[in-house]
Amino acid sequence: MADYYIPANNTDYDFARSLESHDDYQSFYKKLKDNGSLWLTKEQYDNVLGFKKRRDYSECRDEDKCVYQLQYCSNGSGNQFLKTYNYIGFIPIGKKDRIIIDTGKHRAGEKDLFLLRLLKYVSGDVYFDSSEDDSIIDTPNDASYSLLIMGYLFLFQFRKAFAKGIPLQYVKHQEHGLNIKGQINIKEYIQRDMLYGYKLTYSYSQLEYIQDIIDVLYITMREMDDSAVFTELLNSGDYARFYRQLRQLYSGKRPSASVINRIEQQKALKNPMYSDYKETLRLARFILEHRNVIHDDDSDRPGNPGFLVDVSELWELYVAELIRRSDYFRENNYRILEQQEAEYTLYNDTFIKKKNIPDIVLENEDNVLVIDAKFKTMKFRPFDVDRDDLHQIHSYSGFFNLKSKKEGKTLKVSSLVYPYYNDESDSDINEIIESRLYSNDAFEDTEVKTVFSIGYVRISDQSDPAKFDEEMTQYEQEYIERLQKSISMLDNL
DSSP: OOOEEEEEEEEOOOHHHHHHHTTHEEEEHHHHHHHHHHEOOOHHHHHHOOSSSSOOOOGOHHHHHEEEEEEEEETSSOOOOEEESSEEEEEETTTEEEEEEEEOOOOSSSSSSSHHHHHHHHHHHOOOTSSSSSTTTSSSSSSHHHHHHHHHHHHHHHHHHHTTTTOOEEEEEEEEEESSSSEEOHHHHHIIIIIHHHHHEEEEEEEEEEHHHHHHHHHHHHHHHHHHHHHHHHSSSHHHHHHHHHHOOOSSSSOOOHHHHHTTTTTGSGGGTTTHHHHHHHHHHHHHHHHSSOOOOTTOOOOOEEEEEEEEHHHHHHHHHHHHHHHHHHTOOOEEOOOOHHHHOTTTSSSOEEEESSSEEEOOEEEEEEEEEOOOSSSSOGGGOOOOHHHHHHHHHHHHHHHHHHHTEEEEEEEEEEEEEEETTTHHHHHOOOOOOEESOSSSTOOEEEOEEEEEEEEOOOOSSSHHHHHHHHHHHHHHHHHHHHHHTTTOO
């Protein structure tokens, strides 16, 4: 099996350059030419591992459906490049080979440290160290890479779901005695109770935990606990409490694929309160299959795209978590609005009625900030900021500017934020960063003091885990400081 590495959401992965240093990419290129793009079917799209409710397939943009496209360079050179979008993971090509899409400039045989940091932030692993265990995705084609991604995805969904309680269902019981509750069983009374004794048969319904769900969640966490990557996390904080509760309720039975299929049909999971459990259990199935605890005959069905993760959602949650953990935003009582609080609808009375959901909306008693997180290539060139993204953030800004005025608040900042991979060829990057990231003319209304900014989090290129973590901590703090600066830069005007 040959593995070919490409970065996610990239616009200039030039095969002319890659072929110079990788002989086997010649065969990769030939295979891609036979099928120059990969578009997800509805079934494949629905099976993408995600972090929040996904828009319906029929409402998707092309970039939400496409994994990669082979395109010609616009400079007339005749070279081709691989345009990638929002997905990371494994994609089979042919019978033996596969593409591995990662978060950036990946070197074969090294850890994808940025992906590891994103996953740990989002799952709530506050005190982490990328160098703490040498077994973590040393070779990304190893099964541990799959378990790592799925494990952190599972923990993120599990924490959201379990906070609302274990799903309950009514279970019917039938007993024979004197302490009657519920309904008397007339048939049993006539056939047995009236003739043979004074005790009565009665039945009643009682709310109980769904045992199958408990068993699947506990076995999944136990399998993860066997991996050194997750042991410390599962045995500390909230996860330790959840894990302990599941252990006490565990029936002792190992779940099968048919058990998970049965759970998916439970009426209780149709309750909006328990909707997060659907994704949690789907991820549990992935983990148990990869650990060979259960076997599903359909897991290798034709057309299955390996597994894919929407990294744009992961990036959005990472940025939100950076802001949530910062001292400045805590001390100034900012809170991040929940998705249902931030969403709004335009053109309600028309056929183009459209629901809008900004990535991150922060507010306190006085101010509002709207931030759109974009996991796209950023080299601070004019074309790096997509026109559609500009229209989108200004649409959000216009709505929240009016809403803020009605509530007696001020829309302080509207911002796009990108990951930035430093490059030695970026000769004038410092000048751009210092002077050309902010604008105060987002609105014609001179009374509106709103700053539009291009935000970024610099991504360390260190391959040593300890140095990578040290640099990333510094770069994350610098992003928070730039965001803080944009909030206050118009106050003195």
